[in-house]
Amino acid sequence: MIENESVEIHVSGMDCVDCTLHVRKAIADLPGVSSVEVYLASEKAVIQMDPDLVQLGDIKGAVEKAGYSVLDQNSAAQLSEENRSFSRVIFILLGILFGVVLFTVIVGEWLGLFDVLTAFVPWPVWAALVVIIGYPVFRSVLRATLQRQIIAHTLMTVGVLAALVSGQWATAMIVTFFMRIGDYVERFTTEKARQSVKGLVDMAPQKARVEREGGEFEIPVEQVEIGETVVLRPGDKIPVDGAVMSGYASIDQAAITGEAMPLEAGPGSEIYAASLVQSGSLKVRALQVGAGTTFGQVVKLVEEAETRKADVQRMADRFSGYFLPLVAVVALFTFIIRRDPMATVAVLVVACSCAFALATPIAMLASIGAGARRGIMIKGGKFIELLDQVQVLLIDKTGTLTFGKPEIVDIELLNYGIEAGEDEDKVKLEVLRLAASAERFSEHPLAKALVYAASVKKIKLVEPQEFRSVAGFGVTANVDGKQIEVGRRRMFEIQNKFPEDLKEQLSIEDSERSLIYVGVDGVVAAVLAVADVMRAEVPSAMQDIFALGINEVKILTGDRQQAAADLVGQIKKDMSKAPVIKYSADLLPEDKIRIVKEYQADGYMVVMVGDGVNDAPALAQADVGIAMGAVGSDIAIEAAHVALMRDDWSLVPEVFRISHRTMRVVRINILFTGLYNLVGLSLAALGILPPVLAAAAQSLPDLGILANSSRLLRQK
Numbered sequence: 087m088i089e090n091e092s093v094e095i096h097v098s099g100m101d102c103v104d105c106t107l108h109v110r111k112a113i114a115d116l117p118g119v120s121s122v123e124v125y126l127a128s129e130k131a132v133i134q135m136d137p138d139l140v141q142l143g144d145i146k147g148a149v150e151k152a153g154y155s156v157l158d159q160n161s162a163a164q165l166s167e168e169n170r171s172f173s174r175v176i177f178i179l180l181g182i183l184f185g186v187v188l189f190t191v192i193v194g195e196w197l198g199l200f201d202v203l204t205a206f207v208p209w210p211v212w213a214a215l216v217v218i219i220g221y222p223v224f225r226s227v228l229r230a231t232l233q234r235q236i237i238a239h240t241l242m243t244v245g246v247l248a249a250l251v252s253g254q255w256a257t258a259m260i261v262t263f264f265m266r267i268g269d270y271v272e273r274f275t276t277e278k279a280r281q282s283v284k285g286l287v288d289m290a291p292q293k294a295r296v297e298r299e300g301g302e303f304e305i306p307v308e309q310v311e312i313g314e315t316v317v318l319r320p321g322d323k324i325p326v327d328g329a330v331m332s333g334y335a336s337i338d339q340a341a342i343t344g345e346a347m348p349l350e351a352g353p354g355s356e357i358y359a360a361s362l363v364q365s366g367s368l369k370v371r372a373l374q375v376g377a378g379t380t381f382g383q384v385v386k387l388v389e390e391a392e393t394r395k396a397d398v399q400r401m402a403d404r405f406s407g408y409f410l411p412l413v414a415v416v417a418l419f420t421f422i423i424r425r426d427p428m429a430t431v432a433v434l435v436v437a438c439s440c441a442f443a444l445a446t447p448i449a450m451l452a453s454i455g456a457g458a459r460r461g462i463m464i465k466g467g468k469f470i471e472l473l474d475q476v477q478v479l480l481i482d483k484t485g486t487l488t489f490g491k492p493e494i495v496d497i498e499l500l501n502y503g504i505e506a507g508e509d510e511d512k513v514k515l516e517v518l519r520l521a522a523s524a525e526r527f528s529e530h531p532l533a534k535a536l537v538y539a540a541s542v543k544k545i546k547l548v549e550p551q552e553f554r555s556v557a558g559f560g561v562t563a564n565v566d567g568k569q570i571e572v573g574r575r576r577m578f579e580i581q582n583k584f585p586e587d588l589k590e591q592l593s594i595e596d597s598e599r600s601l602i603y604v605g606v607d608g609v610v611a612a613v614l615a616v617a618d619v620m621r622a623e624v625p626s627a628m629q630d631i632f633a634l635g636i637n638e639v640k641i642l643t644g645d646r647q648q649a650a651a652d653l654v655g656q657i658k659k660d661m662s663k664a665p666v667i668k669y670s671a672d673l674l675p676e677d678k679i680r681i682v683k684e685y686q687a688d689g690y691m692v693v694m695v696g697d698g699v700n701d702a703p704a705l706a707q708a709d710v711g712i713a714m715g716a717v718g719s720d721i722a723i724e725a726a727h728v729a730l731m732r733d734d735w736s737l738v739p740e741v742f743r744i745s746h747r748t749m750r751v752v753r754i755n756i757l758f759t760g761l762y763n764l765v766g767l768s769l770a771a772l773g774i775l776p777p778v779l780a781a782a783a784q785s786l787p788d789l790g791i792l793a794n795s796s797r798l799l800r801q802k
Contacts, residue, residue, distance in 0.1 A: 090120055090134045093142060097124070097131055099154040108235060112152035116140050126447065152233065153226035212255030216246065220262035236410050239265065241417070242781070245434035249777060252427045257777050261435055264781035289360045290381065294325035297369075310375045318368040323360065327374035327381075330355045335366030384463060384731075405442055413437040413767070420771045428777055432770035436780035438763055441787035445755035448791055452798040453748040461731035462741060469710050469727045473745035475691045476710065479636050480682060482696035483643035483653060486714050487735075488618040490697065492531055492600065494518070494539035496615035515545060517612045521604045523547045524563040524570040528555060532602055535616050536572070560602075571605035578603055578610055620653060623735045625660035630739035632665050634746070638690075641669040642678050642704075678704040695738060701725075712741060751798060755791050762787050 097109055106124040109131060113122045118139025124131045133145060146156040217224070220243075227243045230236070242265055249258035294307045297315040307325040310316065316326055318335065330351050337349040339361045348364055351357055357370060359379035376382055417433040420426070450467035457464050464470060484490050497514045522540035525533035526547055540547055550563035550570075559580075560573015571577065578584040583605060602614040631639065643650050650671040657667060670681060678694075682704055685692045694701070694708035697715065702725035705711030713726035715733035730737045766783055769775035775783070 091137050093133045093135060093145070095131050095133070095142075095145065095149070096157045097129055097149060097154050098157050100124075100126055100129060105154070108152050108230065109149055109154055111235075112148040112233070113145055116144055116148055119145075126451075151229060153229040209253075209255055212259055213250070215259045216250065216255075216262050219259065219266060220246065223262070223265050241410055241413055241434045241437060242784075245431040245777065248427060248431045248434070252431075254428065254431075254777075257428070257431070260778045261431070261781040264778070264785065265435075267782075267785055289323075290385065291323040291325040291360060295319075295322070308376055310372055312372055312375055314372050316370045316372055318363050318370060320363055320365050320367070322363045324357055324363065324370075325359055325375075326370065326372040327356070327358050327379040328370035328372045330357060331369045331371050333366060333368040335368045336364040338362040338364050380731075384458060409437070409442060409763075416767055416771060424771075424773065426773055429771060429773040431777040432773075432775050432780040433767060435777055436763075436766040436770045436775065436784050438759065438766070438784050438787045441759040441762070441791060442756075444788060444791050445759050446752050449748055449751045449755060449795045449798060452795050453744055456799050457741075457744055460737075460740075461734075462737055462744065463729040463731065464741070464744070465727050465729075470745050470748050472691060472710050473693065473728075473742055474749040476693045476742070477637045478685050478690045478692045479631060479639045480678075480685070480692060480694045480704070480708070481639065481641050482678070482694075482701045482704075483641050483645060483650065484618060485697035486695055486701075487624055487641065487653065487657075488620050489733075490618065492535040492616045493619050494535055494614055495617045495619065498613050498615075500610055500612060514612070515543065517604055517606075518543070518614075519545045519547065520565050520568065520570050520606065521572045521602070521612075521614070523565045524550050524553070524561055524572050526550055527553060528561055532600065532616055533561070533572075536602070536614070569605075569607050572602060575601065575603055578605060583608060583610060620656055621733070621735055625657050627735040627739050628657055628667070629661050629663065631742065632663075634739060634742045636742075639665075639667050640681075641667065642673055642681060643669070643671050644673050645671055647671040675701070675703060679707050682707045696726075712738065748798060751794055754794055758790055758794070759787050762790070 100106055100109060106126050110122050110124045113119055113124075113131060113133060116135075118136040119133060120136070121134040122131060131149075135145075149156050223239050224243060227239050230240065242261070246258045246261055246265075249255075249261060291307050293304050294310045295302055295304050295317045296310060297317060302317055310326055315331065316324075316328060318324060318333075320335075324337070330353050332353060334350070334352045337351050337357055339349055339358060349355070349357070349361075351366075351368065356373075357368075358381060359374075360381040374380070374382075377386065413433065417430050420433050421430040424430075446467065450470060453470060454464050454467075481487060497517065499510060499513055499517070518536070518540055522536040522545065525536045526549070528534075537547070548565060550565050553561065553563040555561045556573070556577065559577035560571065562569070562571045564570070571583075575584060584603075600616045602616060603610055604612045604614065628639065641650060641654060643653075650669040654667050654669055658665075670677075673681075678701065682692055682694060686709070692708045693710045693712060694704050695712045695714060696702075696705050697713065701713075705713060705725045705727075708727075710728060711726040712728045712730065714730050714735075728741055730741075766775065766780065770780050
């Protein structure tokens with residue numbers, strides 16, 4: 087049995103949500119097509135199909151029959167560039183032309199010049215002008231009608247025909263002209279919303295320099311194979327996710343993480359596709375290529391985000407489906423009651439159904455694209471809407487609020503082994519040097535904390551002699567001729583090296599911190615406190631979260647009760663106001679899911695923030711799961727609904743701000759569109775708004791939606 091194939095095609099001519107629905111239906115009706123996703127932002131369709139039952143030519147034919155075009159990769163790229171040029175230059179010229187024609191129409195209508203023109207110019211000339219100007223629109227309407235579909239231009243086309251039948255040739259021609267202007271306005275509006283998404287896609291590198299057969303060759307990035315050596319020089323855009331084999335370089339990773347500070351990469355460093363080499367040279371072993379890279383997953387998520395519609399968007403889409411029949415009914419009653427063909431035509435052409443369809447997705451696309459550029463991956467408008475309604479925030483502790491790895495936070499010297507008059511700081515560094523050297527080859531996490539602390543202080547370690555590890559207790563080794571013991575208190579107590587009076591000397595508290603004791607030549611010389619350190623930006627971020635209206639914050643951890651209590655105290659100590667922060671400790675992963683479900687059962691909307699690995703089930707269960715530091719983590723990106731591409735807690739309140747701003751813009755868009763249509767239909771039905779002005783007016787809501795939604799692109 088042949089499995090379904092996944093085919094991706096580029097579709098040109100889609101300007102609003104209705105267009106994606108028509109393309110989807112045209113493809114889905116073909117035999118052998120199992121699923122179709124059509125993306126307005128990236129102008130493409132992804133089809134799962136049985137190649138024995140349907141061919142690419144059949145799909146292309148169905149799309150073209152629906153009134154749209156299928157382009158190859160080169161043509162799509164060329165059209166995208168043309169669209170950008172169009173947005174910058176042609177739209178300005180069309181705006182000037184629109185203003186001139188509108189002024190002429192108003193003056194001509196006022197002076198009654200159109201009646202004179204209609205009588206003077208033969209009707210075949212007017213008919214030819216109408217057909218020539220409106221041909222693309224009329225063709226789309228005819229194709230849709232043959233497929234038993236009603237599109238936004240259907241009623242306007244009926245209005246043009248009604249004007250022609252009534253002998254209003256000049257009116258029909260001007261209405262047709264404004265229909266075409268309206269098309270360009272919609273195209274411009276949609277293109278502006280796409281720019282944030284397309285700008286992200288354009289960051290993808292196209293070429294790669296690889297080592298093959300003893301030489302370097304520049305090849306298309308899609309031809310790079312996993313395991314190959316990629317050569318990078320200053321100014322290169324990194325084409326793969328990989329591990330640095332040799333060399334040193336400064337890497338700008340803003341395209342992935344949104345982080346402004348460059349990464350100093352060297353042997354062993356992990357780097358990601360679409361990052362930029364600012365200085366230095368590297369040789370990198372390719373670990374992921376193409377769509378498998380972190381950047382490839384980011385682009386895929388942004389493209390797919392529009393399929394996860396918010397409830398408010400679904401409502402607008404449903405209303406769009408009822409709006410055109412409603413307008414037809416209003417037009418019918420207008421004709422029956424007023425017996426005025428021109429008022430009926432005006433009703434048909436003033437309706438702005440596409441404006442309803444654009445009100446929500448334009449804002450969502452703008453926010454999702456802008457967020458992605460800052461390292462905030464939101465998987466769809468659905469989650470933007472849910473974030474606006476959140477009441478409870480649950481937070482994993484280890485690796486989320488903290489760094490998730492032990493660090494040396496304090497060193498206390500004891501009387502034993504310390505000579506009078508010695509500089510205490512120098513002695514502490516010496517104790518750290520001896521302990522870290524002894525633990526140099528140990529794989530224990532606490533040993534790594536010692537070695538890391540020594541590296542931070544630029545302490546040169548020596549190779550230990552006679553190294554011996556005692557499971558569950560610690561290590562012993564000879565360092566510079568001294569017998570060094572590093573381990574738990576129990577190791578010294580068993581050897582009677584921990585006298586009773588030593589306990590009284592200890593000032594370091596054993597709370598959330600683990601204690602490491604260091605013995606030098608049989609004497610306990612120091613105790614080192616090790617803890618999982620809180621991220622510095624957490625208190626200010628938590629303050630912002632409460633200010634944004636979150637009712638309850640609760641920390642979930644598998645650590646001890648005291649460790650959780652100490653962390654909460656530390657957070658509140660650094661906050662200007664100290665609200666209630668709850669916590670639950672000694673939890674297993676299944677306990678976190680249970681807590682999420684309990685809040686949901688009580689009717690709360692819940693957000694869960696975690697590191698995306700052991701928290702993946704709870705992230706998936708929450709109404710919105712936010713994964714911290716998701717860069718390079720497939721688990722985090724798949725499990726969460728929002729992925730933060732760097733470990734920065736200031737991004738968490740920003741996620742909520744994005745949601746609040748976006749939903750505010752959406753509500754304004756919908757309210758503006760509704761009022762505009764209500765006023766327009768009323769004026770047209772009463773005969774106050776003539777058809778030519780109605781046709782001009784119907785394209786203005788799209789510009790209003792664009793202007794309002796564009797604010798989201800400019801947010802910092």
